[in-house]
Amino acid sequence: MAASASCLLSLLVVVVLAALASAQLSSTFYDTSCPSALSTISSGVTAAVAQEARVGASLLRLHFHDCFVQQGCDASVLLNDTSGEQNQIPNQTLNPRGFDVFDSIKAQVEAVCPGIVSCADILAVAARDGVVALGGPSWTVALGRRDSTASFPAQTSDLPPPTSSLQQLLRAYSKKNLNQTDMVALSGAVLELQRPHLQRHQHQPRLRHVAEDQLPRVRQQQPGASGRHDAHRFRQRLLHQPAVPEGPPALGPGALQQRQRRQHGQQLRGQRRSLHQRFRHGDGEDGEPQPTHRVTGAGQDQLLEGQRLGRTDGRY
Template identity: 55%
Template sequence: MSFRGPTILLFVGFLGCVHAQLKLGFYDSSCPRAEKVILEFVEEHIPNAPTVAASLLRMHFHDCFVRGCDGSVLINSTSANQAEKAATPNQTLRGFDFIDRLKSAVEEECPGIVSCADILALAARDAVGVIGGPFWRVPTGRRDGSISNSSEALSEIPAPTSNLSSLKTAFANKGLNDADLVLLSGAHTIGVAHCESFSDRLYNFTGTGDQDPSLDGFYAANLKKNKCRDATDETTLVEMDPGSFRTFDVGYYRNLLKRRGLFESDAALTTEAAAKAAIVNLVDSPPQTFFAGFAMSMEKMGSIGVQTGSSGEIRRNCAVVNS
């Protein structure tokens, strides 16, 4: 699968196929207002905390990349098990309380019917829509998994230090192609990142106290002066898409072409001519090109490894497996 521009353009006006085991409007009979309850909750709360949209989108991605989209990222650790939440990639996830409150609202409407996995998938879509991002179809019918393991999260979720080869392999292992990689990386157009996730690029790239030469020098100097002032900073947050981190647009891709992606995994997308050409195509095309492509890839990602039918369970509490 190549990154060639036409591959991206083919997404325009085409929203893809619904996963055979999921169904649009799955709850129309069992809980007719389920999706409306979720949308209304998101519309009420996201405007007051717009960065949570990025948090929910990231949580959905991390959920789907480990055992499929089964809500396993929501499960708390116990004395006998370190859950996905405990893994390094998930320790900076935010929004768990948001999902818990949303689950309570849905449970009040129709107890024991709607899975946490579906609630997360729908909330991520609706939150992105509230901040002006693209709409994508979310077929439902996912059931919740009961296994959540920190070691699996550590091995399955692409690291911010990943090179292009590692990224392509990680996505291919989930049934996602190279075009999906470019498009889904565009989620970094919203949200923030902790300095510690990329500080090696500023202070110790090869272990000798050097700076990553692939990072724009002016941008790196600004980060050192105004944001990540030393290599040990674990708390400061940096905008993923400076200037428009609350706006869903192609600003992230523009920054990549200026060598201003925060993560090594961001910069990796410009290390191959075909991938870089796809990014240039997205920047030069109408915004709808990115929106339609992102929608297609999100729908595809949302069907990874789903449990349906008699598999899994409907968790009463998203953080705890049913006893």
């Protein structure tokens, strides 16, 4: 009886250790089973981003929505069932183009390594490569995830909707042991990659299934207008700048002020000659103009004497 119990205990330990070993993630998980997996994903993402830059942001958002739910990064967001995660309100803001690009990359990986690489790993690597293709940072992706065979729509309640307030966002991220810095980094990454060409109808579920030619548009996106070289669009001044007065385009503010002072001087020169002579000759005893520089060593008595002399000549 004791030997039987010992055998059962040993078997249980082996099963637990095997489960723990399979649950460990490693960046070299596919080095033996599919050595070309990462390069295949990278080339597929690079080609897709070169065709449409927003794809990088779409893949990053797919990965974020997949990992933010309670199940974690298991590719459950990719399951296309009517009652699954994909059709829930928080996920209706995802760009359908991201799903199409993922399907294309998945097919390329399956062509070189059939049934080896999980969808969860492909999505995690594709999100990283999308950021890199747009000039962003790179990071090491731990591999070895298993795909989910079912999705649970109720778990999408963890995802903050686009209309969330700041406090609601902080609470949602806090539930995942993420702080304010993490929230800003994750939220800002998607906005930085998407650039200003955000499709407003993606945030309106009622317009998601409307034909492209019937969608309300404010402006048409120009091909190649979005990319890593248009960061200056995000460096606009937040405060209104004072209007610059009109003047000669080749002159700076200093030259413009000098011209205005010359105009005022012409008006003064047009007044009575007596006033003009008062300013020029009123300080000298013999009426001769004084030098423009200040006389050093002049005391209070000398200044008062000069004022009296200037006022007794009768020229006002």
